[in-house]
Amino acid sequence: MSDSNSGKWKTAKIPLGLYDKIARFAQSREAFDLGITSKSQAITYILREFLENKPLKSPEHEPIQ
Secondary structure: OOOOOOOOOOOOOOOOHHHHHHHHHHHHHOHHHHHOOOHHHHHHHHHHHHHHOOOOHHHOOOOOO
């Protein structure tokens, strides 16, 4: 049986220390209040918030020419 979501998700490796922080956040009251019930949902929420609320290019961090 094929997973209908298999083409919609990708896996990325993250450092263990960061994973531990994400796991703690996923169990927090703040996550509960946001409706987050898993580490996967926590990661998705954190990344989406960062990418939607932060400019991807900062004039302070221009590439070295």
